[in-house]
Amino acid sequence: MSYGSSNWQSWVLDEAEAFPLLEHAYALGINTWDTADVYSHGRSEEIIGKFLREKQIPRDRVVIMTKCYFGVDDQGGQPPNRATIYNDGKEWVNRVGLSRKHVFDAVEGSVRRLGTFIDVLQIHRLDRNTSREEVMRALNDVIDSGKVRYIGASSMAAWEFQSLQNIAARNGWHQFISMQNLHNLICREEEREMIPYCKDTGIGLIPWSPLARGVLARPWGSRSTVRESTDMSLKSIIRDRETVADETVVGRVEELAKKKGTTMAQVAIAWCLSNGENPILGLNSVGRIEEAVSAISVQLTEEEKQKITDATEAVLIVFGKLCEDTAPTALWLNYIRER
Numbered sequence: 001m002s003y004g005s006s007n008w009q010s011w012v013l014d015e016a017e018a019f020p021l022l023e024h025a026y027a028l029g030i031n032t033w034d035t036a037d038v039y040s041h042g043r044s045e046e047i048i049g050k051f052l053r054e055k056q057i058p059r060d061r062v063v064i065m066t067k068c069y070f071g072v073d074d075q076g077g078q079p080p081n082r083a084t085i086y087n088d089g090k091e092w093v094n095r096v097g098l099s100r101k102h103v104f105d106a107v108e109g110s111v112r113r114l115g116t117f118i119d120v121l122q123i124h125r126l127d128r129n130t131s132r133e134e135v136m137r138a139l140n141d142v143i144d145s146g147k148v149r150y151i152g153a154s155s156m157a158a159w160e161f162q163s164l165q166n167i168a169a170r171n172g173w174h175q176f177i178s179m180q181n182l183h184n185l186i187c188r189e190e191e192r193e194m195i196p197y198c199k200d201t202g203i204g205l206i207p208w209s210p211l212a213r214g215v216l217a218r219p220w221g222s223r224s225t226v227r228e229s230t231d232m233s234l235k236s237i238i239r240d241r242e243t244v245a246d247e248t249v250v251g252r253v254e255e256l257a258k259k260k261g262t263t264m265a266q267v268a269i270a271w272c273l274s275n276g277e278n279p280i281l282g283l284n285s286v287g288r289i290e291e292a293v294s295a296i297s298v299q300l301t302e303e304e305k306q307k308i309t310d311a312t313e314a315v316l317i318v319f320g321k322l323c324e325d326t327a328p329t330a331l332w333l334n335y336i337r338e339r
Helices: 015-027 039-054 100-114 132-144 158-171 194-201 226-230 232-237 244-260 264-274 286-297 302-309
Strands: 032-034 063-068 118-123 148-154 176-180
Touching: 015 039, 015 286, 039 100, 063 100, 100 118, 100 132, 118 132, 118 176, 132 148, 132 158, 158 176, 158 194, 244 264, 244 302, 264 286, 264 302
Parallel strands: 032 063, 063 118, 118 148, 148 176
Antiparallel strands: none
């Protein structure tokens, strides 16, 4: 997501900036790269594919994860995600969602841009306007085609995810191996249902936004970054409903980082790792890459983890109410209750 076109998001790095970072990350052992067709409308996938070819990296040395659901502008435009979520109108009909047609078209597009097969194809959102049987059959068939190795999912209710898995199991189709969900020290809703379900059934957890769009990486009052001023998701997910509990958690992360001689980001990453998760990180500098790799060695005691989290409690939320009956995406309203 961090690499592509700044015309899509102002904080995104272009190819010339991305190549040295990808090379440094690979040299340090980061060999799993997560992208999506909608990130910079294909440009992110193109950069990854070109990097692999130019650096002659053996294909079996890396794991490429991409996603499908949103519409992709193939005319060079860079509309925001919110402009490409509806499967209607002259521009986007049949180009959004998880219909068999769009899943196959999306995979063809991603394979073309990457120049190689997809290790893990993730459904970026759940298409509630397409039957689950059609979705799972299409995902099964793109694996059988040889263009995809595994399938994963992202951002839905646990019961919906289980329903999809059950359909696949009943029909002898390929099942999801991973869930990329929103989970961090501020947004903890997933601890109620999704995370226990995934751990019980052996599904890998790869949470997105483990640093809460950077909120957990700097002191509470520090809001001068480009992303703070331009990232609408940061605004809608975190800032528009921030609470005293959020501020308390960030303060305790800062306090613990100082005590342990680490960065706040490393504490937040270490917390995810200690929960058996493998967080997705957007790394936009050599320093950030090295910081992330070093987080592996940061160990949190149970007392330290409790100190960070005892100001909040994961509570039942209103999930997916952006979607009523027709809207095909979900909004996370992560209410954090003060104890």
